[in-house]
Amino acid sequence: MKAIYLHIPFCEQICHYCDFSKVFIENQPVDRYLQALEREVELTLDKHPQLEGIQSIFIGGGTPTALNHEQLSKLLRFIEKTLLPLASDELEYTIEANPNDLNQPTLELLKQGGANRLSIGQQAFQSELLERLGRTHGPDTLDQVIPIARNVGFTNLSVDLMFGLPGQTQADWENSLKRATSLGIEHVSAYSLIIEPKTVFYNLHKRGRLPLPVEDEDAKMYESLIVHMQNEGLMQYEISNFARPGFESKHNLTYWDNEEYIGAGAGAHGYIDGYRTVNTRPIGKYIDAVEAGQPHLEHHLVTTQEKMEEELFLGLRKNDGVSLPHFVKKFGMPLPKAFMETIQQLKTKELLSEEDGQLRLTELGRPLGNEVFQAFLGLEVN
Template sequence: MSERPWWKKPRAVYIHIPFCTNKCHYCDFNSFVLKGQPVMDYLDALEREMEQTVKRLEPERVDTIFVGGGTPTVLTPEQMDVFLRMVRTYFPQRSAGAEMTMEANPGTTDMEKLAVMKEGGVNRLSFGVQSFDTELLARIGRIHSVDDVYASLENARKLGFGNVSIDLMFGLPNQTLEQLDRSIQAALALDLQHYSIYGLKVEENTLFHTLFQRNELPLPEEEVELDMYRLIMDRLKAAGYVQYEISNFSKPGFESRHNSAYWRNESYYGLGAGAHGYLEGVRHVNIKGVQPYIDATRKGLPVLEKTSVSRQEAMEDFMMVGLRLLDGVNRQAFREQFGLELEEAFGPLLSRLTRKGLLEETLQGYRLSEAAIMYANDVFGEFVGFFS
C-alpha cells in the first residue's frame, strides 16, 4: 500500500455562528440564545482563528463556504457586513463559480440584510422551514410562522438569489402522513432549486429527549415514519427533482457542493465555537462555549480535541459517507486517494453486500440498491471497524 499522504489541501470552509433567537425543542447543535451575547467579540475571535488557520495551512483554492449555526442571519446588517468582509479577507482564493451558502431562519432575513449578504458573496440560501403547518411549528419550538417563510423567500427572489434550499422534517410528534403531504405540496409549489428532508432524531440534552425519557413524546410508529420517507421520495421525484443523496433532492446542477465535499470525505476547514474540521488527516473540534472560545483565540487555535485518522479509518469513512450519495462511491476517486482498488480493500464485504441485494456494482463503483436506501445505516455500519 502506498505510503504517500492520502489527504489533499482543503477546498471547503465551514464557519459557525452559534447564536439563535431561541433554542428549538429538538436541537442539540452548539447554539446559544442571542440576548446578551458578545457578538462583536465573537466576530473578532473568529478573525483571530481565521488568521492563525490560514497562516498554518493556506488554501490553494476555495470551492465552497458554508456558514451555519445557530442562525447566522440573527446578525444585524452591520455585523453581517463585518463578518463577510472578514471571510473575503482570509479566503479570497475562490474558484470560478464558488458556492457560498448561508443558513437562515424565516423571519430573520429582511431586504437590507439579504442585500448585504448578496453583496458580500453569499449566492446560496438554506432556510430552516421544517414544516408548513403552523401548529406543528409551535410544537417543535420554532418561532417563525408560515407567513414568515413566504415573506423571506419572496425577499430572496426579489434580490435575485437563484439558488435556494429549504429544510423539511418528518417523524415529528403527532405528525401524520396527511400533514407531511400538505407540507411537501406547499414546498414544491415554491419551485425551489433544492430540498433537504430530515427525519427527527431525539438527541440528548434537548427538551425532546427529556420528554422522550418521560414517555411524553408521541412520535409516529416506525412503519409510519418509513411511509413518510417513501412519500417524500415519490413526491419529489414525480416533481422532477433528483435524489442525489439519502436526504437531499435538487434540480440538476443545484446539488449542495459543500455537503458533497463531506460525502466525498474531503478535507475542510472548521472555524468557530464548536466547529468540526478535518485537515491533513486530523479531525478536530473547537471549544464550544462562546466566552471560552473567545478567550482561547487570544492564546492560539481554540481546539478542544484532535483525533488522528489512520489511512484504514479514512478508507472506512470514505465508504460510509460516500454511499450516502445515490451515485455511490467512485472507484477512481478511491484509487487516487488511497493508491489501491476498492476490491483490494473491501472485496469480501462488497461481494457479500452485493449478493444480499444491498449494494449494486456500477461502471464507476458501488451504490446502495433501491431497497437498501430505506435501511442505509445498516449498510454503513458494516464498514465501521472493518480493518480492526
C-alpha cells in the same frame, strides 16, 4: 481544501430538537466571538498560505441571521476581504437563515456581501408543528420571503424540512412537500427527526410525553418524499438531499466525497492535513482558546483504515455511490480483503449493487443505510 465552514452559535430561540453548538443570543459576547472567529480563520490561513480555489463557503449555526445588522455586516466584510479573494469563479457561498429573519434589508446585505445561496430552515408548514418544534416563524412566512429573495437576486435557494415529527401525519407531510416545491426552490434537504440527548425533545421522550410516528409511518413519509421530489424535478443525489440539475450542494458534497475542509467557530469540526479537528464548544472557552492560539479541543490523525471506512460510508450516502476504481487510486492499494468480503455480503443481502465500478445502495438498502455503513467499521484490515 476547497470548502470552509464558519459557525455562528447564536439563536433567538432554542429549537426543541437541536443539539448543535448554540446558545441563546441575549447577553452573549457576540462581538468578542466574531473577533475570535476572524482570528481563527487568520491563524488557519497563516498555516495554509497556498490555499486558493475555494469552491464553498458555508455560514451555519445556530442562526447566522440572529446577528444584528452591524454584526452581520462586519462578518461579511471580513469574509469579502479575507476569503473571497481565495475563491474560485464558481464559488457557492451559503448562509443559513430562519424565514422570519429574511427581510428586504437583510437579504440585500447578504447579497451585497457576496452570498449567492440561502439555506432556509422552514422544517414544517403547520402552525402546531412549528410551535411544537420551538420555531418562531409561521407557516406562511416563507411565501413572503421567496419573492423578496428573488428580487434581490438570489437564484439558488434551499429549504430544510423535517419528517417523523411528534404529532405529524402523512397528510401534514405531503402538504409541507407541496408547499415547499410550489415556491420553485432549487434544493430541498429533508431529515427524519432524531432524538438527541440534551434537547427538550429528549427530556419529553424520556418521560413518555413525545408522540412520535411509528417506524412504518416514518418510512412511508420518506417514500413519499422521494416520489414527490422526483415528480417536481428535484433529483435525489444523497439520502436526504434533492436538487434541480446543477444545484447540488457543493459544500455537503465535500463532506460526502470525504474531502478536507476548514471548520472555524465554537464547536466546529474540521478536516485538515489528515487530521479531524473539533473546536472548544462553550463560547467563553472558545474565545480564550483562540486568544491562546489553539481553538482545537480535539486533534485526531485519521488512519488509513479510518479514511477507507469513511470513504465508503460517506460516499454511499450519495446516489452516485462510491467509485471503486477511484477508491483504489486514492489509497494507492487494492481494496482490503475484509472490505471486499463485506461488500459481497451486502450484495448477497441485496443492500448494495455494483455496476461499472460504482458501488451503490439499492432501494432495499437505502432505508437501511446505517446498517450498511456500520458493516464497514472496525474490520480487521492487514
